[in-house]
Amino acid sequence: MSLRQFEYALAVAEEGSVTAAAELLHVAQPSMSQQIRGLERELGVRLFARTPTGLVPTVVGRAFLREAEVAVSAARRARATARAGADDLVGELVVAAQMGLGTRQLPGALGALRRLFPRLEVTVFEEPNPAELERLARRGVLDLALMASPCEEGLYEGHHLGDEEFVVVLGAGHPRLAADRVELRELGREPWVRFDRDSALDGVLRDVLRDNGLTPTTVARVSQTSTAVRWAAHGLGVTLVPASAVPDGHCHLVRPVFPVVSQPVVAAVRPGAGPAETALLELLRQESWCESVSLSPVS
Structure with missing residues (x-):
């Protein structure tokens, strides 16, 4: 063979x-x-x-x-x-991200990596299901993954990059947009745009709703954060997403929540990582992960 x-x-x-x-x-x-x-x-x-x-x-x-x-x-x-040489690196790097994590930071780091090593071939995919990410890691398919928690001990080395704060996305004209921060309990009567049931994002939302005594009406389930934001912006319902996952043009419809909702971002890197993984990890460390959620003026 x-x-x-x-x-x-x-x-x-x-x-x-x-x-x-x-x-x-x-x-x-x-x-x-x-x-x-x-x-x-x-x-x-x-x-x-x-x-x-x-x-x-x-x-x-x-x-x-x-x-x-x-x-x-x-x-x-x-x-x-x-x-790999001092000024050149060729080959393939396979990167995965748990859906919603590093939506803004990962492209910047990958762009810098490509400028450093233009001959390096990079394959990136987004995976909503953390169990599937772990399965791929156990199979040795991934070189680096962004996850909300470390992989199985000894499988990959975890590096805490920071934390992603979650924000609520409201429809245009929603009365809660007048507030700087929205209390989650104030959203008890709102319909919700949610995510696929086996996704990590829906797991976060499910825990938030339970912890705040909310029993919401689910009006839609989607598989992408950008879709959830757009549908919420059009008034279908509210949704909760990582702040960095909010697309340009929708920031004026976003508000941080209370109690604060956040999750860690961990870069899972293969033990004995090569120069490509090491370089990408360092570039990810240089990205901003913990900045406060900025609010655009209400129009």
Whole structure:
């Protein structure tokens, strides 16, 4: 078995066909088919089953692909470390963020990283479910993740960057906009725009509502903070999001809350991190994480 075969199998699983996978990796389709068949012969199992919608991994194929992804990620990190020089860094860096964390800070740090190392390939994704982030970390897929709590002990090294304060987003003309800070108990009769039930953001909101004796009406559930803010701004209901997740143009509809709601931001970094992870961690430390929520004048 070879890493190239692992990469081919992962591409087939992602694209659903050998032809599309070959195009993705810029290789000849017959060569890829031969490599996949050779891999299955060596393993003695079928990795893919043909369905009307394309090729899908078998049960044993899914198990194999999980380990193949770990091996390919480790090889990429090893190549990046080996090729790192004083003024250059190549390879791939995989970064994940728990949805709502570092919405403003992470792009700034990544932009600075790309300016330092223009040949470094960075893949970033946002994950609402903290359990899924932990699963990816255990599989060794992630190089660095922003989370609200440290990973399983010994898995990654946690670095506390600061805290994200949450704010309530109100519709235009809402009477509570006249206040500098909104008491949560004053929102007892408000409808709420909430998040997917298994997301960390909805977990925060669920705890806040419970702790303040609120039993709200849920009018909508969304999967993105920007969607929640926009819908709240149009008067569908109120919502609670990290302050840095409020898009430009909506700050005048935002108010901090009392009691204060916040959560820590932890950078989870692989033990023995390479130069790319170390550089990004330092850039994240330079970002502002604990600044007070600024209020725009009420128009």
